[in-house]
Amino acid sequence: MIGKTHKVGREKARLVIGKARKVGQEKARFMIGKVRKVGGESARFVLGKVRKVGRENARFVLGKVRKVGS
Numbered sequence: 001m002i003g004k005t006h007k008v009g010r011e012k013a014r015l016v017i018g019k020a021r022k023v024g025q026e027k028a029r030f031m032i033g034k035v036r037k038v039g040g041e042s043a044r045f046v047l048g049k050v051r052k053v054g055r056e057n058a059r060f061v062l063g064k065v066r067k068v069g070s
Contacts, residue, residue, distance in 0.1 A: 034049050
């Protein structure tokens with residue numbers, strides 16, 4: 001890991017560049033930026049910020065994703 005990983009639960013946090021906080025059971029991999037309060041989805045290859053995302057898959061996100069439902 002390159003950066004910080006706080007309060008990561010059961011998932012595998014690998015190759016994280018930046019911060020990963022309060023991530024649930026999903027796999028946080030290859031993140032560049034910040035991921036906060038992500039639900040049961042898998043956040044991969046995220047560039048930017050992902051906040052309050054529901055159960056959908058947040059992959060290859062460039063920019064910001066806020067309050068996306070399922």
